[in-house]
Amino acid sequence: MIHLEPREAASEWLSLVDTTPAMVFDPQVCRAQWAGLSQALPGVDLFYAVKSNPYPELLSTLAAEGAQFDVASAAEIRMLESVGVGASRMIHTHPIKTDAEIERAVASGVTTFVVDNVDELWKLIPYRHxxxxxxxxxxxxxxxxxxxxKKFGAMPKDALSILxxxxxxxxxxxxxxxxxxxxAASAYTHAEALAHCLKLCEAILAxxxxxxxxxxxxxxxxxxxxxxxIDLMAFCAPIREVLQTVPDGMQIMAEPGRVISAPAMALVCKVVGRARRGDAWWFYLDDGVYGAQSGRLFDGMQYRMTVYTSAEEIAPCVFAGPTCDSIDELGRFPQFPVLNMNDVVVMHEMGAYTLASATHFNGIAPPKVVTRTLPDSVPGIERA
Ligand SMILES: Cc1ncc(COP(=O)(O)O)c(C=O)c1O
Structure with a gap:
């Protein structure tokens, strides 16, 4: 989904950033997402999945909301500690851990761990008390x-023997x-899986x-x-239905990452090069898949874009990132305005699994983050 806007209108973004590429982080959007999911899942304790975006200001914004956190490594524990979050607010949910990782996490004071097989259980024996x-x-x-x-999780039929x-x-x-x-496109599997777990609890007691x-x-x-x-209230309706059947005293938790971090950041890029190759125009942006857009490769994601240009000619075009690698391609369009140098491309909902996996390939640094209020023109954004 691409919106075209006149080039002058890009000033509402360029006035927010010193240079491009830049990520704009809006704490109000982050808070609104946290509040929205909390309302949609009443009584569920939320643990923000740090892996989706460990940007310190994002972590401290959620910490100030009273959030708890899901970590996957000792490094993520340290990131949280550096913004004043103690281990009592963390759970360690990586099903496969090295002994050294476990030792460090226990030493930091984390007390909840996850396993999905017996070999992982053996690793935890020294810390069982x-x-x-x-x-x-x-x-x-x-x-x-x-x-x-496929990568994680025991088959439900094997649960009793592992327990x-x-x-x-x-x-x-x-x-x-x-x-x-x-x-996920719907929460029906969340709901079915929760119902399955509730049944399993009875079998465990039996x-x-x-x-x-x-x-x-x-x-x-x-x-x-x-x-x-996304209407989070409507999305979570199937889960709320099963929540009504949860027995008293059972704690229900969730580990949201993407839904909290994605809407809280937008990526501002510019066209830094262009070339006509055969029939197509290639436009080179100052961020690509080795920067904040690795999700295009890793997750098959495509992002909503607003393109600010005064171009009128239409031609086939290819968007590419700034590195020398041919895989650093961002999208092909059979009919697109022939952009000019310094035209601006803004990508929305860019906070999840973007900066977290960005590299310095070719010596090109990932986008810098600035904390600002996202422009009102961004569609579908709510603030708290
Ligand atoms: C164990 C665990 N918890 C939570 C998350 C966050 O998932 P999402 O970003 O889809 O909410 C992930 C993502 O990979 C995960 O592996």
Missing amino acids: AIRVMLRLSFIAPDAPIDLS DVANDSGIRVDGLCFHVGSQ EELPPIQRIDIGGGFPAHYLNDP
């Missing part, structure tokens, strides 16, 4: 483009968790294994890319 563990199960959302269910081993090893498994896949006290429904809540704008 200091920690609580959640068993990750695999549920596949057919409508989530980023499938995590048996944990019990015999003196490891306290008091939680079940899952991640249905990122950028086997006289220690009771499950918490279920973590993971992430997967979507951002507004080329899909329709």
